[in-house]
Amino acid sequence: MIIILSSDTTDEQINKLKDHIESLGLTPHLSIGTFRTIIGVIGDESKIDADQLCAFPGVSSVVPVLPPYKLASLDAHPQASVVEVGDVKIGGGHLCMISGPCSIESAEGLDAIAAAVVAAGANILRGGAYKPRSSPYAFQGMGVAGLKILRDVGERYDVPVVTEVTDPRNVEVVCEYADMLQVGARNMQNFVLLTEVGKCGKPVLLKRGMSATITDLLMSAEYVLAAGNQNVVLCERGIKSFDPSTRNLYDVAAVAAIKTLTHLPIIVDPSHATGRPDIIPACAYAGLAAGADGIHIEVHDHPEQAFSDGPQALSPKEFAVTFKKLEELARVFDATF
Numbered sequence: 001m002i003i004i005l006s007s008d009t010t011d012e013q014i015n016k017l018k019d020h021i022e023s024l025g026l027t028p029h030l031s032i033g034t035f036r037t038i039i040g041v042i043g044d045e046s047k048i049d050a051d052q053l054c055a056f057p058g059v060s061s062v063v064p065v066l067p068p069y070k071l072a073s074l075d076a077h078p079q080a081s082v083v084e085v086g087d088v089k090i091g092g093g094h095l096c097m098i099s100g101p102c103s104i105e106s107a108e109g110l111d112a113i114a115a116a117v118v119a120a121g122a123n124i125l126r127g128g129a130y131k132p133r134s135s136p137y138a139f140q141g142m143g144v145a146g147l148k149i150l151r152d153v154g155e156r157y158d159v160p161v162v163t164e165v166t167d168p169r170n171v172e173v174v175c176e177y178a179d180m181l182q183v184g185a186r187n188m189q190n191f192v193l194l195t196e197v198g199k200c201g202k203p204v205l206l207k208r209g210m211s212a213t214i215t216d217l218l219m220s221a222e223y224v225l226a227a228g229n230q231n232v233v234l235c236e237r238g239i240k241s242f243d244p245s246t247r248n249l250y251d252v253a254a255v256a257a258i259k260t261l262t263h264l265p266i267i268v269d270p271s272h273a274t275g276r277p278d279i280i281p282a283c284a285y286a287g288l289a290a291g292a293d294g295i296h297i298e299v300h301d302h303p304e305q306a307f308s309d310g311p312q313a314l315s316p317k318e319f320a321v322t323f324k325k326l327e328e329l330a331r332v333f334d335a336t337f
Contacts, residue, residue: 001041001048002063009037009058017056024048046070067261069218071225072232077263083231085180085203086160088123090233091265095330095337096294097323098162098205098267100126102309104146109301110153116316117299118157121323121337124180125150125159126296130166131308132186138308147177154179162205168196175200185209185237185272188220198227207235207269214254218262234258234266235296236287238273247275247312250283255290267294275312277303281322288329295326 021028026043050062067073082091090096099122104110129146154161160179180203188209197204208217221232238248250273258266268287270280284295300306300313
């Protein structure tokens with residue numbers, strides 16, 4: 001950590017600051033330059049509060065040397081993490097293909113979609129039982145009844161299942177039925193929810209918020225890690241933009257950037273990112289080429305009848321064609337689904 005002092009800082013203020021640093025068991029190193037005076041802090045940065053330092057008279061700014069997301073950073077864990085969801089591995093050359101409908105609508109409907117996506121190559125089944133919707137009048141999901149359907153269908157086709165949890169009060173019941181818990185974009189900074197899913201021990205799929213920076217995403221992951229859950233998979237699903245040609249801005253560059261910052265696996269969700277079935281396949285390929293550890297694609301056999309997000313779903317046939325090309329591309333990067 002580097003503390004930059006104001007030009008008019010007095011010796012007395014410097015000494016008080018040094019005494020405070022030493023009281024924390026750290027070592028201050030004073031460097032007086034022609035235009036700036038700085039104090040370098042040597043030791044465990046977690047013992048010191050940067051905001052508290054800024055309150056000291058004479059302090060201009062504080063620059064951390066290590067990132068604030070200590071557990072999620074590559075400094076803490078230089079090797080890429082591999083998260084296991086049932087028998088599926090994510091990270092370190094292992095790819096996941098998460099697919100299924102936006103929401104669970106019926107047992108028969110989910111069964112038909114699951115049969116198609118698993119036959120095509122999907123290794124994790126998704127389906128929403130609790131749906132956070134912009135309108136209070138829109139379909140909010142089937143709740144526990146939907147969870148039971150998801151569990152039954154997942155067991156029938158021998159694939160693990162992932163579903164979204166939207167409320168800290170529902171974490172326990174979702175854990176009973178799901179192999180992986182999704183925290184959606186709208187809840188990425190619901191810190192109470194993040195802490196609860198961190199305590200549950202189940203793998204977590206953490207989606208990037210619509211207005212979140214990469215640092216925001218990693219700090220949210222830090223909440224889950226700090227609560228004791230090391231099984232976190234990040235997801236790039238698009239951020240807000242001024243351009244209406246796609247539902248969101250598909251920030252594929254974030255995948256490559258995140259790989260330089262964290263050991264956590266990251267997947268891409270071109271369905272929510274673009275909202276356009278005609279370009280979802282191309283964006284899925286781009287995500288994999290950028291280094292993604294998996295793909296998330298929504299599929300529905302009757303998109304025009306879907307209770308939610310039907311216009312952004314691929315048909316089972318379109319999904320099968322897309323996945324075949326993803327498998328071919330994966331081999332180029334020595335990765336496997």
